[in-house]
Amino acid sequence: MSESLSGKIILSGNQYGKAENRVVRIVRDTPRHEIRDLNVSSCLRGDFTDAYLTGEQSKVLPTDTQKHTAYAYAKKVGINSPEEYALALATHYVDDIEPVDEALIEVEEFAWERAIVDGEEHPHTFVKASAEVRTVAVTHNKENTWIVSGVKDFVILKSTGSEFKGFLVDPYTILEETDDRVMATSLVMQWRLAGTDPGELGFDGLFARIREIAIATFATVHSLALQQTLYRIGEAILEEFGQVAEVRLSAPNKHHFVYDFSAFDDVENHKEVFHADDRPYGLIQAAVSREDAPDAGPAWVTYRSWL
Template identity: 65%
Template sequence: MSEIILGTNQYGKAENRIVRIYRDTPRHEIHDVNVSTCLRGDFSAAYLAGDQSEVLPTDTQKQTAYAYAKEKGLTSIEDYGLALARHFVHDVAPVQGARIEIDEYAWQRAVVDGAEHDHTWIRTGQEVRTAAITVDAEGEWVVGGLKDMTILKSTGSEFADFLTDPYTILEPTHDRVMATSLTAQWRYASTDLDWEATYEGVKTQLVKQFAVVQSLALQQTLFEMGKAVLETYPTIAEVRLAAPNKHHFVYDLSPFGVENHREVFNADDRPYGFIQATVTRDDAPPPGPAWDSYQGWLV
């Protein structure tokens, strides 16, 4: 008869909403983040016997996240996440590994009388910046990224010569709208670099390839995105991309005697094709626990 045992486990404080405002000058700066902390180690006594003696409370993790926003600063989310993870691993004896996952929300300065205002912002609807930091006795890993970046081009996309069977009714096309809500994550091969400049540069490459590639398939576009990022940044080891195909279908206006020359579309949000790809270097260093997530761990 088999024995029932405790498997892999971890615990932490999810989704701490932290806003850090810098007031050092009359022109204030804002950083708005959602921080999840996760601790790893031998916490079996807590699960098997309810023994909390080795458990750092999740409330303590929350308090640390807020305190570090002031004590260590919150400018680059990667540096902030590294500081938190290093603290939990190096300063809390039972903790063998820490995972910090961060979303950063963008704010744009309000324009008043033609000039940017010093302390008023408008929440922008652009992508959410992400970072995932893992620290343990074996090393440190940083994964940068973005999600919810909605992007569309009105031409320059095709889908034809595909496999068909008796259930295929889709017509091939050599001119279609291509749109997606992109999620991209990239694993750094170093923790010593300019996080801000690299993030902006990666985003620039992703948008550029989406725009300029004459796409025969969304799969091809994703590969070209990842390839461009790796060619531009030697400090990045691999890129992972996920893209739902947000379909736009030409709407039939013929019942009204109106010709529609690919100008009016129905944006159909579901069902959708979901395309994923990893683009990597053949000599990339091992990922270790870089992709072992906290939120969504059971998915």
């Protein structure tokens, strides 16, 4: 029977801002330029109920203003790291704009490599590097700050050193066990800091080192399952960095199926030729944290989590 409610209708949640500002910052103080290429989204929370209930806008800072602010802060505070830039923006909104109680700044960073000309790094020419995207989500209110850093579209593959067997069998289970398969994923990996200090490496150095750890763990752990590999990546990061409270990983199993040549006389497949399939794909997600991790609060509540 249908449950029918009759309680008062309320605005039970809201947030708003300007998404995907494509901010490119060139540092040209010397002939050797530097570039930081960001996609910046600001998201404000606070006393905005009137805008929803009556359309009265007097507490609403226009998203157009937030756009200008994102670009202006790329000059005013610069982009030492996407985390520091995001923190400056979030702090500005909470401190300077009265109706704002909490601000979330999400940043994607696209990496550029310096062009090599005649074996030397060119001072002002850059080539787009890997398709990997560095991610940052900083949430700040008057009481606390949460910093989540990460990487997405981080595609990694091992051509051996992975097995999958001993799994649960039900009437729809016809998968054969394997002790040697290709394992590949497009990893989404995010780490939440215990506080706001990245430690001696700084935010950029911490990012680079965590990426190294993930690659080394993926490569060297003989994998019994993607689940195990994910856990070991998270564990290795937490073991090395006490300032990291939690690691979240989401890994599509990008299936590489051994192509079946059994019907053909003139060719055999000793796990040398694979079909890289698109869909469907296994999807494995894990959070690895410490028992003494501080509360995550709103750290994981992003624009995307509303979709």
